[in-house]
Amino acid sequence: MVRRSVDDRIDNLETSVELLRSFSESSAVAHSDLVITPVASKADRKAFVDLPWRLYAGDSNWVPPLKGEVYGLITPKKNPFFGHAEAQYFLARRGDRIVGRISAHIDHLALAQPPEQGMGPGTGNFGLFEAEDADTGAALIGAAEAWLRAKGMTRVLGPISLSIWEEPGLLIEGHDHPPTVMMGHNSAAYQAMIEGSGYLPVKQLKTYELDITKPFSPLIQRIISSGGKSERIRVRKVDKSKFDEEAAIILHILNDAWGKNWGFVPITDAEIAFIGKKLRPLVFEDLIMIAELEGEPVAFMMTLPDLNEATGPLNGSLFPFGWAKLLWWLRKPQVRTMRVPLMGVVQRLQSSRLASQLAFMMIETIRLSAITRYGATRGEIGWVLDDNQGMNAIADAINSKVNKVYQIYEKPLA
Structure with missing residues (x-):
């Protein structure tokens, strides 16, 4: 884990302020009264959060x-992402009006990854991008690039907000329906802004939707039935009373299963504890499955009720009565959509027929619970990398269709 001294942080902040002061002066000339400044105060942070x-x-x-x-x-x-990362946030202003925002950040664990997997040395990121117009978008992206360049970065990958495990990519297809829990939504105009700043597509992330009220094809049902009869295979729900132990099992499978995927950055123990604490209220034992082969955990599938259905009407605040509404909803969610954010099979099994069999068995077990206990009618799987042949094949086999596409871009820094 990378940690930096207080003095280093102060020096870098002063460097960033000087860098952005000169950038803002040139920006003001190029874009009339548009000024880009680093987020430096409590009021700035509030403006950054409130803009959307x-x-x-x-x-x-x-x-x-x-x-x-x-x-x-x-x-x-x-x-805990900042235990191995650093970031600078920027605001765009025209007079007293906030017209845009962006983050520039560096994940030091990502720098240590093999370049052929998408990250690697010299790769910084931008994210949390919002802009009122094209001039604002270009100026913000230029500010993020300047900060990354000053930090020694030679390449930008984005948008990623903030970790690859959070909300990566720009929504380029599927603006006509709302996102599910932990997925992003952005203006369709941003694609032209980013591509107009010299960025080229590098990877697409897809989500799939399906009608979970319909049974799977006879072939899939036979595969599921065959697995159920095997003494070697056991598909079980998680035990919430052993939350930490179960989380450790899932983390171990995840890091192994995803270890060679594009964009992979390992999740630290501190991050898994943090994520576990946040997601614990959304953990329902019959919606998260672990598959065992001869007693060894080799696959998992995590499904979450779409929390957006409950939080959307709260308009960003739990007060004065939002917290009570949310707690009541969490007692036994009744939702339209269930989302599968994470699913994995250990690498040694990924090329085998067993991998898809375990996946189908977990999907079917959760599908039945989602319908009977939570009233769900729709499922969403993803995100899935566009070149993840195994997961794309599973999605196709259960008759799901792509409903959203997120694009990650790259650009070299001269």
């Missing part, structure tokens, strides 16, 4: 996040 509420006021498909969650995301003392 104005920009998406007319977008019925935008789901307001809980503001407390956004503050937690961008605050180093609250987010």
Whole structure:
């Protein structure tokens, strides 16, 4: 884990301020009264968090996040991502009006990954991107690039907000319906802004949707039935009373299963504890499965009720009565959509027929619970890398269709 001294942080902040002061002066000339400044005060942070509420006021498909969650995301003392990362946030202003925001950040664990897997030495990121117009977007991206360049980065990968495990990619297809829990939504205009700043597509992330009220094909049902008869295979629900132990099993499978995937960055123990604490209220034992082969855990599938259905109407705040509504909902969620954010099979089994059999068995077990206990009618799987042949094949086999596509871009820094 990378840690930096207080003096180093102060020196870097002063460097960033000087860098952005000169950038803002040139920006003001190029873009009339548009000025880019680093987020440096409590008022700046509030403006940074609040901006999307104005920009998406007319977008019925935008789901307001809980503001407390956004503050937690961008605050180093609250987010263990910053145990191995650093970031600078920027605001765009025209006079007293906030017209855009962006983050520039460096994940030091990502720098240590093999370059052929998408990250690697010299790769910085931008994210949390919002802009009122093209001039603002270009100026913000330029500010993020300047900060990354000053930090020695030679390449930008984005948008990633903030970790690859959070909300990676720009939504380029599927703006016509709202996102599910932990998925992003953005203006369709941002694609032209990013590509106009010299960025090229490098990877697509897809989500799939399906009608879970319909049974799977006879072939899939035979595969599931065959697995159920095997003495070697056991598919079980998680035991919430052993939450930490179960989380450790899932983390072990995840890091092994995803270890060679594009964009992979290992999750630290501190991050898994943090994520576990956040997601614990959403953990329902019959929606998270672990598959064992001859007693060894080799696969898992995590499914979450779509929390956005409950939090969207709260407009970002749990007060004065939102917290009570949410607690009541969490007692036994009744939802339209279930999302599968994570699923994995250990690498040694990924090329075998057993991998898909275990996947189908877990999907079917959870599908039945989702319908009978939670009233769900729709499932969403993803995100899935566009070149993940195994997962894309499983999605096709259960007659799911791509409903959203997120694009990650790259650009060299001269």
